[in-house]
Amino acid sequence: MKPKPQAISNTSFITVMHQIGYLNLCNEVFERVYISESVCYEVKQSSISSLIANLEGLIRSKFIIIKECSNTVLVNSLKSFLGSGEAETIALALELKEAEVIILDDLKARNLCRKLKVGKKLIGTIGVLKFMLTRGIIKESADIVLTKLEQAGFRFKKDLFKNR
Numbered sequence: 002m003k004p005k006p007q008a009i010s011n012t013s014f015i016t017v018m019h020q021i022g023y024l025n026l027c028n029e030v031f032e033r034v035y036i037s038e039s040v041c042y043e044v045k046q047s048s049i050s051s052l053i054a055n056l057e058g059l060i061r062s063k064f065i066i067i068k069e070c071s072n073t074v075l076v077n078s079l080k081s082f083l084g085s086g087e088a089e090t091i092a093l094a095l096e097l098k099e100a101e102v103i104i105l106d107d108l109k110a111r112n113l114c115r116k117l118k119v120g121k122k123l124i125g126t127i128g129v130l131k132f133m134l135t136r137g138i139i140k141e142s143a144d145i146v147l148t149k150l151e152q153a154g155f156r157f158k159k160d161l162f163k164n165r
Contacts, residue, residue, distance in 0.1 A: 005032040006122075008102040009093050011110070012043040012086040013155075014126050015065075019052045021149040023130070028064050029138045030129060035068050035100055037089030068093055083110050094119045104129065106157075127157055 008031045015036065018024040027034065036044075044056050059065040070076050070092040079088035087110035094103040094114070103121045105111050114123055130146055133139045139146060150157065 005030065006101040007032050007035065007097075007099055008104055009035045009090055009097060009100045009121070010040065010104040011036075011090040011106065012040045013106040014104045014129070015040070015044055015056065016047060016049075016052060017106075017126050017150070017153055017155050018129075019049075019055050020153040020155075021146070023133065023139060024055055024059070026133065026138055027129070029136075030133060031102070033064055033066055034059075034104075035066050035093060035097060037086065037093050038067060038069055039085035039089045041067050043086045068097065071096060079113070082113060083107070091117065091119065094121050126155065 015024065015034075018027060041056070045053055047053070056065065060067065070089045072092050072095070075095070076085075076088050076092045079091055082088075083091070084107075087105065087107055090103065090105060091110065091114050094100065095117070101121055103114060103119060103123050104125065105114060105123065106125045111123060111125070130139070130150075134143055134146065
């Protein structure tokens with residue numbers, strides 16, 4: 002069996018997966034998930050106590066690892082186009098050789114990631130959810146997952162989700 006990949010994630014993935022109840026299932030998809038200090042800060046600024054507690058538990062279990070970006074020049078340059086979380090996520094993707102996947106939902110961040118040729122598999126929350134559904138990790142139907150995403154206020158093109 003192929004080993005699970007390591008991933009680097011932005012804030013939206015962590016937040017949405019928690020809101021729809023699947024964040025704790027992500028260890029069935031990924032060996033570990035790296036987040037930047039800005040992503041951790043953004044999650045904690047949400048003031049959603051259950052999300053913060055969930056994140057802290059996943060950090061204690063070492064499934065989620067907080068990493069500092071060493072290339073501050075790149076981060077500052079990326080911040081002129083993106084938010085802090087996206088900028089640090091892309092910078093981490095360039096720094097962390099052991100991570101194979103980068104999880105970004107923001108279209109501008111995804112496009113910039115492609116232009117920078119980060120060299121990692123680029124996926125979004127929808128892609129992870131589709132993978133989890135096809136592997137039976139999520140037991141509910143695709144329609145229930147779609148409804149949960151809509152209730153969480155996650156913006157996406159529905160045809161991306163339906164096209165499995």
